[in-house]
Amino acid sequence: MTTLENRPRTALLVVDVQNDVVGGAYRRDDVVANVATLVRRAREQGAPVVWVQHSDEQLAHGSSGWQVVPELSRSAEEPLVEKTYGDAFEGTTLERVLADLGVGRLVLAGAQTDGCIRSTLHGALARGYDATLVSDAHTTEDLSAWGAPSPDLVVAHTNLYWGFQSAPGRAAGTVTTAEVDFTALAAGQATAS
Template sequence: MTALENRPRTALLVIDVQNGVVGEAFDRDRVVATIGGLVDRARAHGVPVVWVQHSDEGLPEGTPGWQIVPELAPGNGEAVVHKNYGDSFEATDLEERLAEHGVGRLVVTGAQTDACIRSTLHGALVRGYDTTLVSDGHTTEDMRRFGMPIGPAEAIAYTNTYWAYTAAPGRTGAVTSAAEVDFTTA
């Protein structure tokens, strides 16, 4: 159930799977492969795939680090949203892209768990979207050097746990494994 009227469709959101973001990420190769499998399944079921690319002072647009990892690539006609903030909705055209497709439910994957993934999950929920986090489809680097009290495996587990219990009037947060994502009802 979504709080958005006439928005019954689902989209797969692939956040910041860029060379400079996931280069040092926990379990990088497995997560990228998992996302690749989800992208293939979404495409096979006609589910929109929306790609998000972050840029900022440390990750300038157009640089090798800014590029989406070579194992993944947006398909013809798939939306690519460029952002400068953690929340993929903030100061971007993501909402318009989703509205064009009648999307009210997001399946969220990508990086970084304890930054842009969390920001986007919350941003989507407050905007009325149902949001499913793919438990084995997001990652982060070790953020302890920036003051995080836990390592990447714990950050991923924590986010999976709390998001499973997140809800607001008319919308829900959910967590599921990639194998359990069902695009047939999208």
């Protein structure tokens, strides 16, 4: 249902699954395993995989903490988008990369739920993309010491509210890793809940 013309493809967007971003994150190993499953499935089903890596004052570009976790590996032909803002579209090449790939629908996984995931989901929907969140393939660190809810509640709340998002001519929603079928999404047959 994307509003972007001539953009029939669906891509997996892997956001910030980096050593220092997910090192102490809620259900880190389960989430990383689910992201690995999604990457493998996207490749098998011919869907583009686009990788996003964040850097800032605390996360130096090129450092070991900046690297993608060792359980995942980007193949040379898969695009890498480097960012410095929460929304992966802001100040990056992401829109150009997706346009060149003919992508109008995004399936998002990664970190952090209450930061870059939420910002990128909203950024995608506002720019005309369909945006599906994989409910068991995103995580965040515990920021409750600063007044945030516990990570389990952050993840649950994000899954709840994203399941009810919509915009004219665009679809949003959540699916589990097991439910993701890039072939069906590309054909417009899958619905997010």
